[in-house]
């Protein structure tokens with residue numbers, strides 16, 4: 472038998488896959504396990520959006536669309552961006568994709584030649600490094616030097632070389648919940664402008680912001696607009712993860728490149744989901760408010776519980792639905808726990824609670840826990856985490 476491609480062979484499988492399978496098999500066996508691993512809102516897709524999709528099927532709106540997506544949807548996205556951020560992207564500068572994930576992947580494919588470097592701040596969303604590697608690129612990580620888990624414009628400036636093609640930014644950040652302020656982004660935009668690199672700004676959590684914080688989008692900075700690949704979608708903000716609709720907005724050259732790739736790979740995202748997303752962007756926008764209020768209440772509960780557990784440090788999440796505490800002081804060599812992965816195995820096997828090891832996000836000192844689950848579940852989970860950590864205390 473001939474070998475598989477070296478591209479796929481070199482791609483490392485996430486070590487959290489085995490952990491997730493263990494959690495699932497424990498559930499199947501009827502064991503009492505709770506997962507705080509969810510990467511999606513625990514809310515139903517709003518009814519009007521569900522109905523729009525049902526009508527699309529019944530009316531026969533089930534054929535191919537334009538490669539970049541239905542014109543009306545791109546127009547609705549263009550209006551939405553304008554309403555939210557007072558920035559004009561024409562429908563011709565928007566490509567609808569199969570989730571934000573595919574928007575990011577296709578952006579990387581469009582700009583990255585083998586050997587090109589793409590800067591990725593730590594902690595990063597798990598798929599960025601893998602996508603860069605698939606494109607033959609080189610992942611260049613930057614580690615935050617401060618407790619707030621933010622990287623600075625100066626750090627980016629220092630990391631840029633002649634081979635740097637782009638940086639990927641993600642605010643609010645999965646896994647830390649960190650949200651960059653306007654002055655911080657402005658300083659980063661200046662470095663990007665001066666160095667002529669691209670910036671892929673993944674703003675998929677932009678509607679999940681707490682404490683009435685004013686959110687700043689990378690689209691605000693007109694100077695870098697030509698270098699910006701703006702990524703967003705309906706997955707998180709409209710509780711539509713399974714519908715697989717994201718988009719990117721960028722200059723015409725990037726858009727043509729992505730259309731070429733998409734045209735030969737997925738053709739376009741599912742027509743029915745596109746009609747549903749049209750309703751999301753055109754319809755009532757009040758859904759976020761209820762969801763964000765619930766997430767904020769849970770965030771407060773999680774942070775209060777974490778504050779009572781000694782020797783943990785956790786940046787205060789200002790967006791998304793994750794907390795990312797440092798639990799490394801509980802690593803206990805005598806118990807065979809030297810890493811976030813081993814700690815997560817221990818908490819799952821011995822205490823029945825599933826967390827995601829920070830290793831998956833480039834920070835082995837931390838773990839990610841999602842509060843996209845009810846307060847009742849969070850309470851039980853925290854009782855278990857507390858007991859588990861107590862049993863490890865030196």
Ligand SMILES: Cc1ncc(COP(=O)(O)O)c(C=O)c1O
Nearest residue numbers: 510570571572596645704706717
């Ligand atoms: C930071 C970040 N970007 C992108 C995505 C992917 O979004 P989608 O489900 O629309 O592909 C996720 C999903 O978890 C995410 O957390």
